[in-house]
Every structure is written in structure tokens, then in C-alpha cells.
Amino acid sequence: MSVLIMDRVARDHGSGAGLVHALRDFSLRLDPGEFVAVMGPSGSGKSTLLTLAGGLDTPTSGQVLVEGVDLGALPRAGVARMRRQRIGYVFQDLNLIPSLTAAENVMLPRELDGVRARQARREAVHALAEVGVPELADRFPEDMSGGQQQRVAIARALAGDRRLVLADEPTGALDSHTGEEVMRILRGRCDAGAACLMVTHESRHAAWADRVVFLRDGRMVDGTGPRPGPETLLEAR
Numbered sequence: 257m258s259v260l261i262m263d264r265v266a267r268d269h270g271s272g273a274g275l276v277h278a279l280r281d282f283s284l285r286l287d288p289g290e291f292v293a294v295m296g297p298s299g300s301g302k303s304t305l306l307t308l309a310g311g312l313d314t315p316t317s318g319q320v321l322v323e324g325v326d327l328g329a330l331p332r333a334g335v336a337r338m339r340r341q342r343i344g345y346v347f348q349d350l351n352l353i354p355s356l357t358a359a360e361n362v363m364l365p366r367e368l369d370g371v372r373a374r375q376a377r378r379e380a381v382h383a384l385a386e387v388g389v390p391e392l393a394d395r396f397p398e399d400m401s402g403g404q405q406q407r408v409a410i411a412r413a414l415a416g417d418r419r420l421v422l423a424d425e426p427t428g429a430l431d432s433h434t435g436e437e438v439m440r441i442l443r444g445r446c447d448a449g450a451a452c453l454m455v456t457h458e459s460r461h462a463a464w465a466d467r468v469v470f471l472r473d474g475r476m477v478d479g480t481g482p483r484p485g486p487e488t489l490l491e492a493r
């Protein structure tokens with residue numbers, strides 16, 4: 257079963273002269289094991305695409321299915337449950353909760369889902385170790401560097417073995433070495449059966465993906481077949 261199906265999805269904002277087609281007629285299928293990168297200029301609809309895939313926003317038209325479940329047919333609580341159980345999300349602006357430690361941030365979605373604190377803590381420590389920052393478990397976001405916060409945000413998306421990982425520029429604040437490490441982690445998750453949709457500006461990182469979807473003005477301009485695209489993409493892998 258596909259992990260994600262987006263069928264002719266569109267998202268408009270505003271109306272009249274202020275109407276913006278943030279995403280138009282967008283279709284995509286992500287199967288288990290697939291890693292797809294999304295590239296495109298600022299304002300082309302990349303974050304819009306991810307919020308729709310993750311059930312954080314509702315399409316103006318079209319359907320979004322996660323593991324066979326039509327998000328549009330679920331009540332709010334059902335969508336929230338899908339997000340907690342099935343979907344890991346790395347936000348472009350991280351969204352760590354300042355009053356919680358790194359481990360508590362990572363634990364939170366799991367605890368909301370009824371996982372016991374001790375188990376959630378174990379998963380959190382494991383996820384923090386997976387992204388290379390086990391020592392940050394009890395530190396608060398304001399006492400971390402941007403790159404450290406970013407790794408914690410990634411750990412939060414990975415804890416609990418979620419099948420759909422959505423990452424909006426997960427390497428934005430990371431040096432190139434750490435960025436590659438994050439790519440290796442996401443690639444490993446996909447090789448273990450998850451599906452990952454990642455926004456990136458770096459072709460070096462897109463080269464880790466099986467396919468690259470290019471957006472321009474809310475439209476997919478090129479997204480068929482296995483395509484590293486420019487030669488640089490092939491060399492970087």
C-alpha cells in the first residue's frame with residue numbers, strides 16, 4: 257500500500273485580486289522505501305505541499321491519502337491521531353517547545369498518543385542518539401545551537417517509527433557534514449520501509465532521494481522517473 261497518495265491536490269489562498277494558487281493540480285504517490293526530494297524557488301509551494309501531505313492544512317480540492325486513509329474523510333481528531341501515529345514532521349521553523357527539554361519535546365507526540373512516559377523517554381533517548389546528540393536530552397532549546405535544535409526536531413519526527421516522514425529543509429542550519437549525516441539517517445529510514453518527502457535547496461542532498469519533484473508557481477514542472485537530473489546530483493551521491 258502506498259504511504260502517501262496526493263490526487264490532483266490544489267490549495268488556494270485569499271480571493272479576488274489577492275488569490276494565490278499556492279499549489280495546483282498536484283499528484284504524487286509515495287511507496288514504502290521511497291525518498292522523494294522537493295525543490296523549487298521560494299514561494300513555489302513546497303511548504304504548502306508538505307502541510308497538505310501531513311494533514312496540517314486542507315486542500316481546496318483533491319484528495320490526500322496516508323496509508324490508504326483519506327484525510328479529508330476524517331474528523332479533526334482522526335487527522336490529529338494520524339499525525340501523531342503515522343506522520344513525522346520536521347518544520348521549516350522547527351517548532352520546538354521552549355519550556356520542554358529536548359527529550360520532552362521528542363516524547364510529547366508519543367505521550368499524547370498514550371505511550372507511557374518511561375517508554376516514550378526510552379524512544380526519545382534512542383532517537384536523539386540516532387541523530388547524534390544523546391547528550392542534549394535534558395537541555396532546553398534556548399541552550400542549544402541552531403544545528404542542535406534542528407537535530408532535536410528531526411529526532412522528534414523519527415521517534416516512534418512513523419511511516420511517513422515529512423521534512424521541510426531539515427538541513428537548513430546544519431554544516432555540510434552534519435547535513436550529510438541527516439541525509440544518511442533519512443535514507444536509512446526509507447530503506448527500512450518508511451517513505452520520506454523532503455524539501456531542500458541543496459542538490460547535494462536531493463541526490464540522496466530516489467526522485468526529485470520540482471515546483472514552480474505551485475505546479476510540478478518535472479517529477480517523473482528516477483531522476484538525479486544535473487550531473488552534480490549524480491556525483492554528490
Ligand SMILES: Nc1ncnc2c1ncn2[C@@H]1O[C@H](COP(=O)(O)OP(=O)(O)OP(=O)(O)O)[C@@H](O)[C@H]1O
Pocket residue numbers: 269270276277278296297298299300301302303304305348
Ligand atoms: N496562509 C497563507 N495565506 C496566504 N498566502 C499563503 C499562505 N501560505 C502560503 N501562501 C502563499 O503560497 C505560496 C507558496 O508558499 P510556500 O510557503 O508553500 O512556499 P515555499 O516554496 O515553501 O517557499 P520557501 O522556500 O520560501 O519556504 C506563496 O506565494 C505564499 O505567499
Ligand SMILES: [Mg+2]
Pocket residue numbers: 302303304348424
Ligand atoms: Mg517553505
